[in-house]
Amino acid sequence: MQSGEVLAAEDGAVLTLTLNRPDKLNALTGAMYRDLVDLLAFAGDSDDVRAVLILGAGKSFSAGNDLADFLAAGEGTEGGAAPFIRAVSRFEKPLVIGVQGHAVGVGTTMLLHADLVVAADDAKFLTPFVDLGAVPEAGSAKLLPAWLGYQRAARMLLAGEPLLAPEALQAGLVAKMVSPAELADTAAAYARTLAAKPPRAMRESKRLMRQAAQMDLHDLIDHDLALFAELLQGDEAKAILAAKVGKK
Numbered sequence: 001m002q003s004g005e006v007l008a009a010e011d012g013a014v015l016t017l018t019l020n021r022p023d024k025l026n027a028l029t030g031a032m033y034r035d036l037v038d039l040l041a042f043a044g045d046s047d048d049v050r051a052v053l054i055l056g057a058g059k060s061f062s063a064g065n066d067l068a069d070f071l072a073a074g075e076g077t078e079g080g081a082a083p084f085i086r087a088v089s090r091f092e093k094p095l096v097i098g099v100q101g102h103a104v105g106v107g108t109t110m111l112l113h114a115d116l117v118v119a120a121d122d123a124k125f126l127t128p129f130v131d132l133g134a135v136p137e138a139g140s141a142k143l144l145p146a147w148l149g150y151q152r153a154a155r156m157l158l159a160g161e162p163l164l165a166p167e168a169l170q171a172g173l174v175a176k177m178v179s180p181a182e183l184a185d186t187a188a189a190y191a192r193t194l195a196a197k198p199p200r201a202m203r204e205s206k207r208l209m210r211q212a213a214q215m216d217l218h219d220l221i222d223h224d225l226a227l228f229a230e231l232l233q234g235d236e237a238k239a240i241l242a243a244k245v246g247k248k
Contacts (some may be wrong), residue, residue, distance in 0.1 A: 001035050001038075002031040002034050002035055003029060003031035003032045003034070003035050005019070005020050005021045005029070005031070005032050005035075006018070006019060006020060006032055006035040006036060006039065007020045007057075008039055010048070010049065011188075012192065012195065013048065013049060013050035013051060013192075013195035013196070014049070014050070014051050014052070014053055014188065014191045014192055014195050015039070015042075015043045015046075015049045015051075015052050015053070016052075016053045016054075016055065016188070016191075017036065017039055017052065017053070017054050017055070018054075018055045018056070018057055019032065019054070019055070019056040019057060019061070019062055020057045021057075022056075022057045022058025022059070022060075023058075024063065024066065025058070025059075025060040025062065025063035025101070025102060026056045026057065026058065026060060026061060026062040026063060026107075027062065027063040027064065027065065027066040027067075027069075028062060028064065028065055028066060028080070028081070028084075028106065028107075029066045029069040029080065030069055030080030031080075032080075033080040033081055033083065033084040034080070034083070036084050036087070036088075037083050037084050037087045039052075040052065040087045040088065040091055041087070043091075043093060044091060044092060044093060049093070050093060050094070050194070050195035050196075050197075050199055050202075051093060051094040051095070051096065051191045051192070051194045051195035052091070052093060052094070052095050052096070052191070053095075053096045053097070053098070053187055053188060053191040054095070054096070054097045054098070054110075054114075055097075055098045055183075055184060055187065056098075056099070056100065056101075056107075058101075059100065059101045060100065060101030060102040060103075061097075061098075061099040061100055061101060061102065061103045061107055061123070062102070062103060062104065062106070062107030063102055063104045063105075063107065064104035064105025064106050064107050065080075065081060065105055065106060081106050081137070081138075084106075084110075085106070085109075085110070085137065085138045088110050088113045088114075089113045089138065089139065091113070092203050092206065092207065093199075093202075093203065093206075094115050094116075094191070094194035094195065094197075094202060094206065095113070095114045095115050096114060096115065096116045096117075096118070096187050096188075096190045096191040096194065097110070097111055097114040097116075097117050097118070097187070098117075098118045098119075098120075098183045098184060098186070098187030098188075099111065099117060099118070099119045099120065099123045099125075099174070099183075100119075100120035100122060100123055100180050100183055101120070101122060101123065101124070102123075102124050102126065103123060103124070103125050103126070104126045104127075104128070105126070105127060105128065105129065105137075106137070106138060108125045108126065108127050108140075108156075109127065109136070109137060109138035109139075109140040110138060111125075111173065111174075112138065112139065112140060112143040112144070112147070113138070113139075115194065115206060116175045116176075116187075116190045116194070117173065117174040117175055118174065118175060118176050118177075118178060118183060118186050118187040118190065119165045119168060119169065119174040119176070119177050119178075119183075120165065120177070120178060120179065120180040120182075120183045121165050121166070121177050121178070121179060121180070122165065122180055123164070123165040123168065123174075123177075124162045124163070124164055124165070125156070125162060125163040125164075125168055125173065126156070126160070126162045126163075127140065127144075127156045127157050127160070128160045129157065130157070130158060130160065131160045136157045140157065141157065144156060144157060146213065147171070147172055147173060148171045148172070148173065149171075152171060165177050175190075176190075198236045198237070198240060199236070200231065200234065200236050201231060201236060201237070204227060204231065208220075208223075208224055208227070
């Protein structure tokens with residue numbers, strides 16, 4: 001751990017990562033990104049970790065990139081966020097994120113790569129890339145219009161308007177909205193639920209959902225039927241089915 005500002009705790013099969021720089025609204029530094037990349041790699045390789053939960057300490061989830069740290073990265077570099085964006089977008093195990101207060105820039109775009117997002121009712125999602133002289137990152141130029149519709153995405157990505165929690169829930173950016181006091185427990189409950197599922201079935205189901213948008217429907221059906229048959233013949237499904245039959 002390089003930054004000292006990302007906390008990691010294992011609770012059963014869930015690894016909880018907490019952005020712990022509340023005095024700076026959890027603005028992400030290069031060192032924090034490196035810690036997150038290392039922790040996601042650990043989670044991906046560990047047989048004991050079956051789901052990851054990301055939270056932010058204090059009143060806001062994340063103010064996005066630490067701008068001073070971002071400028072110090074040097075001209076012509078991708079910046080510290082790039083390896084993290086690649087890691088989170090390719091993470092194969094279930095990922096749950098709990099958001100309160102401000103979620104700015106990558107604090108919002110990383111949510112597009114989570115499986116379940118729980119928002120506190122005070123959450124505010126902002127993507128001011130154009131206002132900073134930049135462009136949308138983390139695939140948000142594709143994913144936000146696909147999820148929210150072009151006009152709503154343009155309000156966020158081009159006009160820089162915030163999306164408040166109730167509209168984010170209605171639009172499908174988040175799965176559930178709760179009070180700030182309920183956020184951590186609700187997000188953790190989702191993470192435990194996903195962690196308790198059969199791991200290969202969960203991993204392959206997540207992959208199918210992520211690949212589906214790029215596949216022709218008939219190709220997707222051929223692929224999911226073949227995978228369905230393969231998994232039913234695997235040890236995981238056989239053990240589950242035998243246990244269910246044995247209960248009758």
